[in-house]
Amino acid sequence: MQLHGTAKVNNRGHLEIGGMDTVALVEQFGTPLYVYDVALIRERAQSFKKTFETLGVKAQVAYASKAFSTVAMVQLADEEGLSLDVVSGGELFTALSAGFPAEKIHFHGNNKSLEELDMAIEKEIGCFVVDNFYELELLDELCRAREKVVNILLRVTPGIEAHTHDYILTGQDDSKFGFGLLNGQADEAISIAMSAKNLNLLGVHCHIGSQIFETTGFLVAAKKIFEKLKEWKDEKSFEAKVLNLGGGFGIRYTSEDDPIPASQYVEEIIGEVRKHADRYQMTMPEIWIEPGRSMVGDAGTTLYRVGSRKEVPNVRQYLAVDGGMSDNLRPALYQAKYEAILANKALEEPEETVSIAGKCCESGDMLIWDLPLPKSESADILAVFCTGAYGYSMANNYNRIPRPPVVFVENGKARLVVKRESYEDMVRLDLPLKEIIKK
Ligand SMILES: Cc1ncc(COP(=O)(O)O)c(C=O)c1O
Numbered sequence: 507m508q509l510h511g512t513a514k515v516n517n518r519g520h521l522e523i524g525g526m527d528t529v530a531l532v533e534q535f536g537t538p539l540y541v542y543d544v545a546l547i548r549e550r551a552q553s554f555k556k557t558f559e560t561l562g563v564k565a566q567v568a569y570a571s572k573a574f575s576t577v578a579m580v581q582l583a584d585e586e587g588l589s590l591d592v593v594s595g596g597e598l599f600t601a602l603s604a605g606f607p608a609e610k611i612h613f614h615g616n617n618k619s620l621e622e623l624d625m626a627i628e629k630e631i632g633c634f635v636v637d638n639f640y641e642l643e644l645l646d647e648l649c650r651a652r653e654k655v656v657n658i659l660l661r662v663t664p665g666i667e668a669h670t671h672d673y674i675l676t677g678q679d680d681s682k683f684g685f686g687l688l689n690g691q692a693d694e695a696i697s698i699a700m701s702a703k704n705l706n707l708l709g710v711h712c713h714i715g716s717q718i719f720e721t722t723g724f725l726v727a728a729k730k731i732f733e734k735l736k737e738w739k740d741e742k743s744f745e746a747k748v749l750n751l752g753g754g755f756g757i758r759y760t761s762e763d764d765p766i767p768a769s770q771y772v773e774e775i776i777g778e779v780r781k782h783a784d785r786y787q788m789t790m791p792e793i794w795i796e797p798g799r800s801m802v803g804d805a806g807t808t809l810y811r812v813g814s815r816k817e818v819p820n821v822r823q824y825l826a827v828d829g830g831m832s833d834n835l836r837p838a839l840y841q842a843k844y845e846a847i848l849a850n851k852a853l854e855e856p857e858e859t860v861s862i863a864g865k866c867c868e869s870g871d872m873l874i875w876d877l878p879l880p881k882s883e884s885a886d887i888l889a890v891f892c893t894g895a896y897g898y899s900m901a902n903n904y905n906r907i908p909r910p911p912v913v914f915v916e917n918g919k920a921r922l923v924v925k926r927e928s929y930e931d932m933v934r935l936d937l938p939l940k941e942i943i944k945k
Contacts, residue, residue: 507845508761510804510891511546521807521849521889524915528809528849531920532887535913537811538829540898540924544582544916546805550768551586554797557772563793568612570753570798571597573895574806578914578923580604583801589632591753591796595622602629612750612794614661616683623648633657635711635750637684639691642698642705649704656704659711659750660695662687664730668715668723670756675726684712687734696738707744709791710735713752716799719765721774724751728775732782739788750794751775757803759892760843768800799895806894808834808910809849812886813865823860825879827888830864831871832907834893835900838870846874849889854880862888866905898924906932 509515516522520529523543531541551567558565568589571580575597581604583590589610592598601611611631615622616638623645626634636642636658649656661684667674679686685695692710699707710731714723731749738744756765776793783790810827817823836842846862848854856878864871873890882888901909908927913920 507847508758510758511543511549513543513807513891515852519851519853521847521852523807524920525918526915526920528807528889529887531913531915532809532811532849534920535911535922536926537809537887538827538833538910539809540833540893540910540912541807541809542579542802542894542912542914542923543805543807544914547582547802548586550797550801550805551583551588553768554772554795554801555587557769558776558793561773561776563776563790565792566610566794568610568794568796569801570796571601572899573798574802574897574899575600576898576912576924577604578912578921579802580606582914584610588801589794591798595619595625598622598626598629598631608632612659612796620644620648627652627654627656630654631656633659633708635659635661636695636699636705637661639695639698642695642702646702646704654704655706657706657708658699659709659748660685660692660699660707661711661713662692662731662734664688664712664714664727666714666723666727666730668718668727668754670717671719673714673718673723673726687730692734693738696742696744700742700744709746709748709750711750711752711794713796714754716754717756718754719756719763721766721771724771724775725778727751728778729782732779732786732788735788736786739786745788746791747789748794749779749791750796753796753798753800755797755800757800757892757895759803760845762843765800768797801895803895804892806892806897808890808893808897810888810890812848812882812884812888814884815860816863823858824863825860825882825888826863826865827873828865829907829910830866830873831868831902832864832866832904833901833910834873834890834897835902836896837873838868839900844874844890844892846877846879846888846890848880848882849887851880851882851886857881862890866907868904903927903932908932 663684911926912924
């Protein structure tokens, strides 16, 4: 099995990440436990940034914080010189609480509330990615009332769906996000945005999908957007200063996945954008991207304690762990696949095939099917790899299971960055039907 980042097996036969023995981490912080390899996150951030620098293209690499949003993660993004994409008041509040520079925050979302917009205007964030006509009008109105001008991008849907190895030209825009590029909505939105006195229209945004392993979808999107930009230049004298091509760059969850390096996405996208800018004699726009999964996905590992085992004779061995869909919803939500090892028996050869069950009261709460493992027993530690994106951020309290803590590891040091929830936290917001009479 290919290990990611700084992960290796130490001379005690234990999985080590960031110079920390995972067995020792579990002794200190308990299970389940999310562990993040900070050096790998830094490496990912720098490889996106450096490629733009090498190509001499003005750019913003915005970390899509929906993938994993906590105060410490936002501070790490800031340390690495990233911008930040937020999609809700909660993510915005997290960023501001972390001291992230407001002018480097981009605000997304297809239904931003008046309160969310108001907070973002007041805090003077860098850019609003406007999703629909309702928001266009509301944002302009709110800015007028506050006598402020804000930067905006218009999110367009170019009629392309990209996923892993395929992309589909849908020919229409059946998406809840953005202004259709093909059905005239984007043309109308540009005209409104250009005439809105309190909105400074910087350019356009699109996001074509996620876990994408090749560049074709991005290149087709760039081509379609440039055809439109040419039209807008000729007919409306509008020139985009910024083109945001979203996130979606794929990562290696299992040996079936074969992602290309961050640099290759960026190089090919820039090549295509340059080509169209030259062809239409337009100034090369500033390029923004929004990687989420590819920034943190393979940097995260979840450590569980093995508990019960159930054998269905001649069918399957179920091995249950002390977490599940409450800390990682992705397998139940969209059959996401993962690889795992026994962290305390990392040098032992696989001897049996087991299926890893979560502890939630749902038959669908299965983390991994048919996983080869060494002979395992209760109290072993299972390390599930690549849980760094959309794991903690989609964690929930189903069955009133407290959410696990998050630990950052780097250079032989571990730092607790999110505390474990307690049972008290489970009832913290509850109000009683009647007072409990303490006996
Ligand atoms: C607008 C937008 N940008 C960026 C992202 C991040 O995508 P990924 O985590 O696949 O890089 C998403 C994910 O849903 C998105 O909707």
